[in-house]
Amino acid sequence: MGVNVADMPVEKKDALSGVSPRLRFRLKERAIESLLQLAALTSVAITLGIVGILSYESFQFFSQISIIDFLTDRQWTPLFADAHYGILPLVTGTLVTTIVALLVAIPMGSLIAIYLSEYASRSVREFVKPALELLSAVPTVVYGYFALLFVTPALQQLWPGLPGFNMLSAGLVIGMMIVPYVSSVSEDAMRAVPTHLREGAFALGATRMQTALRVVFPSALSGITAAYVLGVSRAIGETMVVAIAAGMQPTLTLNPLEPAATMTAYIVQVSLGDVPHGSVAYQTIFATGLMLLLLTLLFNIAGHVLKKRYRQVY
Amino acid sequence: MTPIQQKIARRKALDRFFAFEGLMVMTAALLVLLVLVGQLMFDGLSRLSWQFLTSFPSRFPAQAGIVSAWVGTILVMLVTAMAAIPLGVGAAIYLEEYAPKNWATELIEINIANLAGVPSIVYGLMALGLLVYQFRLGQSFLTAGLTLGMLILPMVIIATREAILAVPPYVREAAYALGATKWQTVRDHVVPYSMGGMLTGMILALSRAVGETAPLITVGALSFIAFLPHPPWQDNFPYVSFQWLFDPFTVMPIQMFNWVSRPQEEFHVNAAAAGLILLAMTVVMNAVAIVIRARFRKRIHW
Amino acid sequence: MKAMDASQTVLKAEARGLNFFYGQAQALHGITLPIYDRCVTALIGPSGCGKTTYLRCLNRMHDLYPGNRYEGEVTLYPDRVNIVGPEVDPIEVRMRIGMVFQKPNPFPKSIYENVAYGLRIRDVSNRSELDAVVERALREAALWGEVKDRLQASALNISGGQQQRLCIARALATSPELLLFDEPTSALDPTATSRIEELVTELKQKVAIVIVTHNMQQAARVSDYTAFMYEGRVVEYDRTETIFTNPTVKLTEEYITGRFG
Ligand SMILES: Nc1ncnc2c1ncn2[C@@H]1O[C@H](COP(=O)(O)OP(=O)(O)OP(=O)(O)O)[C@@H](O)[C@H]1O
Ligand SMILES: [Mg+2]
Numbered sequence: 001m002g003v004n005v006a007d008m009p010v011e012k013k014d015a016l017s018g019v020s021p022r023l024r025f026r027l028k029e030r031a032i033e034s035l036l037q038l039a040a041l042t043s044v045a046i047t048l049g050i051v052g053i054l055s056y057e058s059f060q061f062f063s064q065i066s067i068i069d070f071l072t073d074r075q076w077t078p079l080f081a082d083a084h085y086g087i088l089p090l091v092t093g094t095l096v097t098t099i100v101a102l103l104v105a106i107p108m109g110s111l112i113a114i115y116l117s118e119y120a121s122r123s124v125r126e127f128v129k130p131a132l133e134l135l136s137a138v139p140t141v142v143y144g145y146f147a148l149l150f151v152t153p154a155l156q157q158l159w160p161g162l163p164g165f166n167m168l169s170a171g172l173v174i175g176m177m178i179v180p181y182v183s184s185v186s187e188d189a190m191r192a193v194p195t196h197l198r199e200g201a202f203a204l205g206a207t208r209m210q211t212a213l214r215v216v217f218p219s220a221l222s223g224i225t226a227a228y229v230l231g232v233s234r235a236i237g238e239t240m241v242v243a244i245a246a247g248m249q250p251t252l253t254l255n256p257l258e259p260a261a262t263m264t265a266y267i268v269q270v271s272l273g274d275v276p277h278g279s280v281a282y283q284t285i286f287a288t289g290l291m292l293l294l295l296t297l298l299f300n301i302a303g304h305v306l307k308k309r310y311r312q313v314y
Numbered sequence: 315m316t317p318i319q320q321k322i323a324r325r326k327a328l329d330r331f332f333a334f335e336g337l338m339v340m341t342a343a344l345l346v347l348l349v350l351v352g353q354l355m356f357d358g359l360s361r362l363s364w365q366f367l368t369s370f371p372s373r374f375p376a377q378a379g380i381v382s383a384w385v386g387t388i389l390v391m392l393v394t395a396m397a398a399i400p401l402g403v404g405a406a407i408y409l410e411e412y413a414p415k416n417w418a419t420e421l422i423e424i425n426i427a428n429l430a431g432v433p434s435i436v437y438g439l440m441a442l443g444l445l446v447y448q449f450r451l452g453q454s455f456l457t458a459g460l461t462l463g464m465l466i467l468p469m470v471i472i473a474t475r476e477a478i479l480a481v482p483p484y485v486r487e488a489a490y491a492l493g494a495t496k497w498q499t500v501r502d503h504v505v506p507y508s509m510g511g512m513l514t515g516m517i518l519a520l521s522r523a524v525g526e527t528a529p530l531i532t533v534g535a536l537s538f539i540a541f542l543p544h545p546p547w548q549d550n551f552p553y554v555s556f557q558w559l560f561d562p563f564t565v566m567p568i569q570m571f572n573w574v575s576r577p578q579e580e581f582h583v584n585a586a587a588a589g590l591i592l593l594a595m596t597v598v599m600n601a602v603a604i605v606i607r608a609r610f611r612k613r614i615h616w
Numbered sequence: 617m618k619a620m621d622a623s624q625t626v627l628k629a630e631a632r633g634l635n636f637f638y639g640q641a642q643a644l645h646g647i648t649l650p651i652y653d654r655c656v657t658a659l660i661g662p663s664g665c666g667k668t669t670y671l672r673c674l675n676r677m678h679d680l681y682p683g684n685r686y687e688g689e690v691t692l693y694p695d696r697v698n699i700v701g702p703e704v705d706p707i708e709v710r711m712r713i714g715m716v717f718q719k720p721n722p723f724p725k726s727i728y729e730n731v732a733y734g735l736r737i738r739d740v741s742n743r744s745e746l747d748a749v750v751e752r753a754l755r756e757a758a759l760w761g762e763v764k765d766r767l768q769a770s771a772l773n774i775s776g777g778q779q780q781r782l783c784i785a786r787a788l789a790t791s792p793e794l795l796l797f798d799e800p801t802s803a804l805d806p807t808a809t810s811r812i813e814e815l816v817t818e819l820k821q822k823v824a825i826v827i828v829t830h831n832m833q834q835a836a837r838v839s840d841y842t843a844f845m846y847e848g849r850v851v852e853y854d855r856t857e858t859i860f861t862n863p864t865v866k867l868t869e870e871y872i873t874g875r876f877g
Contacts, residue, residue, distance in 0.1 A: 022705065022708070025495065026705075028497070029495050029496060029497055032497045033408075033412055033496075033497075035404065036404045036405070036407055036408035036412060037408050037412070037413075038404075039400070039401045039402075039403075039404030039405040039408060040404070040405040040408040040409055040413070040422050041422070042401050042405065042467070043405060043422060043425055043426050043429060043467060043468065043471065044421070044422060044425050046429060046440075046464050046467065047425050047428070047429060049440050049444050050432065050436060050437070050439075050440045053439065053440045053443035053444050053448075054436070054439065054440070054443075056443070057443060107339075108339050108342070108343060111335065111336050111339045111340075112336065112339055112340045112343060114336060115333070115336025115337060115339070115340055116340075119333050119336060119337075128340060128344070130604065131344055131347065132343065132344070133600070134347060134597065134600065135343065135344075135346070135347050137521060137522075137525075137596050137597070137600050138347075138350065138525070138593065138596070139524070139525025139526075139527070139567055139589075139592055139593070139596060140525065140527065140528075141525065141527045141567040141570050141571050141574070141589070141592075142350070142354070142525075142570070142589045142592060142593060143350075144571070144574060145354070145570070145574050145582075145585055145586065145589055146350050146353065146354075148574065149353070149357070149574075149582060150349070150350075150353045176343065176346050179343050180343075207325050207326060207328070207329040208329055208332075208333070209328060209329040209332040209333070210325070210329075212332075230431075233431050233433070236433065237432075237433025237434065237435065237436075238433075239433070239434070239435045239527070239528035240527050240528055240567075240571065243528075243571075243575075244571065244574055244575060264433065264435050264528065267435055267438075267439065267528075267532060268435070268528060268531050268532070271438075271442075271531045271532045271534065272531060277447055285439060285532075286439055286443065289435070289436050289439040292433055292435070292436060293432065293433070293436055296431065296432065296433060300428070300431055414682060415682060484717060484719065484721045485721060485723060485724075486680075487677065487680070487717065487721070488717065488721045488722075488723065488783070488786075489723070489733070490677065490680055490710060491675060491677065491710055491714065491715040491717075491787070492710065492714070492733060492734040492737065492786065492787070492790065493707055493708075493710040493711035493734065493737060493738070493790070494707075494733075494737045495707055495737075498737050502733070502736075502737075503723060507724060613724075614724045614772075
């Protein structure tokens with residue numbers, strides 16, 4: 001054994017007097033840090049890009065079309081000779097499909113979450129969770145196919161008068177698509193509820209159902225709200241299913257059995273055609289996009305407020 | 315039975331019914347997946363053939379194929395990965411290992427969380443205005459890849475941060491105590507030890523990008539491309555070629571969308587066949603992600 | 617404090633009026649403490665008294681987290697640098713002062729790479745030089761015999777006691793001038809503990825050692841000097857025999873006889 005402490009492998013003297021090798025080292029560290037910081041800042045640049053482009057083009061749009069007309073006109077026909085620019089039909093289209101989707105996804109997602117977190121055995125969970133994940137991994141265009149060519153024909157067996165394009169099938173399929181988002185985030189929230197709260201309920205003689213509904217679910221409400229908000233934003237932003245299965249005719253209606261265009265479907269429709277850059281028609285998709293973004297933001301803020309309200313500290 | 319026993323029995327029955335209901339709903343959800351795959355197979359399996367994989371789109375459904383679509387998907391994914399992975403990993407490393415706790419960092423974090431919730435078609439609009447018309451990149455592979463790259467960037471950042479977070483602080487301290495710099499610690503320890511989680515996150519993000527349709531329609535995908543892009547290689551030095559980046563593009567989901575939105579049923583068969591291939595791509599990617607996660611978990615257990 | 621026998625001992629480091637703050641909270645108050653070369657200095661005291669905090673000042677580990685602040689000075693001899701001075705690069709300090717942690721924390725790499733890592737970041741890449749240092753360090757840490765046939769095996773697949781000796785070897789590979797141990801045996805069984813103790817006694821032949829311990833017998837067995845800390849202050853510092861047989865402060869006596877802490 002034994003290397004003398006004195007003959008260290010490093011240039012100790014040099015190191016401490018802080019001359020060039022250390023300096024070079026430090027410069028390299030600084031350079032790397034700056035590069036990584038730049039990478040982090042690109043996410044901000046993307047946001048600025050989104051907000052900038054949408055605002056710029058929408059500004060161009062609103063300098064030609066009055067914002068009052070945009071919000072109150074009941075027709076949306078920018079591509080017709082008699083052009084009307086009322087966003088309302090697109091907004092109702094989005095709302096109807098979203099509501100249908102949520103009527104499917106929230107009860108199903110919540111029940112699945114309760115089942116998985118409170119009832120299911122480990123092995124069931126380990127099988128079901130990846131399968132549900134797969135449900136959310138299916139490309140949306142495949143769901144569109146499914147809505148148009150399976151769900152609609154099946155529903156037509158029940159309602160012979162149902163049109164080939166309708167918001168109901170689109171909404172139902174979007175609902176199925178977002179079930180995994182709702183269930184997995186809610187389940188995580190419920191599993192985070194500490195066991196002693198459950199045990200308190202069991203000790204009072206509550207059944208599992210009573211414990212789940214009266215103790216676990218309310219305690220996890222903050223996280224469950226987050227799950228619902230995630231589901232809502234996915235449903236509002238969903239494009240391909242509605243573009244394929246709900247038709248692309250802007251129609252002011254609240255009846256899910258009718259065909260109608262959503263905001264997203266309209267953007268697709270215009271993009272598929274040949275619209276000259278800089279025309280009013282080109283600008284409409286940005287105004288619609290801005291509206292979509294604001295709507296999503298609105299729901300997210302609402303969700304954030306609710307989440308705060310229900311936050312529990314264990 | 316005494317009244318109280320009756321009450322208990324009733325509550326137990328209700329409890330069992332509730333559990334049964336949960337099970338049924340779960341089964342229903344999984345059944346939908348089965349029906350969806352079954353329907354796709356029923357409609358499209360017979361159309362899958364060598365000819366289908368190697369033909370260009372055509373006016374005649376029986377002669378049409380997906381070669382430009384799958385080649386396009388691979389090339390677009392290449393650009394997407396090249397854009398999103400270095401940026402995403404870099405950003406995640408910065409946020410986890412370097413960033414000071416201040417308002418600027420907080421702003422970046424809030425921004426990333428919000429970006430993850432922006433509808434994908436909005437990315438398409440941004441890319442149309444910015445990449446296609448402002449930067450004049452055209453309706454090209456480059457534009458498409460960058461669009462999807464921006465779309466999955468938040469996903470890559472979030473997954474990578476989670477992976478990095480799993481590396482316990484005492485391992486970093488061990489490296490620092492030996493005199494390692496921050497970058498040496500990151501390069502030699504943090505990154506290699508979180509590689510499993512990072513790779514998993516990247517593949518899942520890419521599998522999401524493979525199925526994305528709407529933003530690519532917005533930037534101007536063509537659905538009728540009867541030629542292949544320039545090859546990414548060439549015969550003389552430097553042997554790689556980037557000309558393909560500026561070629562017009564199409565991808566699998568665009569091709570499928572085109573076929574499904576036509577009235578003729580023969581095209582729907584093509585759509586189903588394309589859907590099967592697309593589904594297979596995403597399922598394989600998800601499976602690979604699961605395998606990688608399991609592998610790395612076995613190798614490094616803290 | 618009593619005067620030291622200065623004839624045999626050379627100062628390796630000395631804290632003077634060291635204050636340390638976690639953000640607003642002051643954890644160390646005016647620590648003044650010499651550390652002699654080729655001696656073992658033990659730090660004892662009840663939980664939360666600041667032993668770990670002081671130890672981590674000595675290799676600037678606190679610089680890794682924001683908001684921490686040093687005041688006063690710790691002089692490292694022979695070149696008399698103030699290692700907590702803001703102008704001194706913490707990395708340079710850590711290159712000279714090694715640390716072994718409470719819980720064994722090997723890298724999830726091979727045994728060889730664990731020991732070699734300190735050299736690699738000092739730009740040593742010559743294979744034979746690395747081999748030689750790895751062997752030397754593993755021998756010094758009394759681990760060579762047990763692992764020499766499986767240097768490429770994962771460091772996570774050896775026992776806890778072996779892992780801790782590996783961490784010692786890792787610290788020794790770069791020939792530190794001062795080696796810091798923070799309760800190195802608290803996660804180990806008695807056999808592994810006594811091996812580490814033997815090792816510490818061996819190692820002080822060539823390096824100054826500071827060891828934090830909760831085990832009074834351990835402090836008495838391995839150390840030459842002992843400092844008793846309480847609420848962020850050094851209450852008493854002396855030769856270990858003196859501290860354990862004839863402490864001057866009542867608090868010290870109460871602590872080492874187990875009446876509190
Ligand atoms: N990261 C930190 N931030 C704020 N305060 C801290 C931090 N670490 C330790 N402290 C506080 O500093 C004081 C000294 O802690 P330290 O860990 O040095 O004690 P210790 O003597 O090592 O105790 P133990 O014997 O339990 O290891 C304690 O009051 C502790 O609560
Ligand atoms: Mg301690």
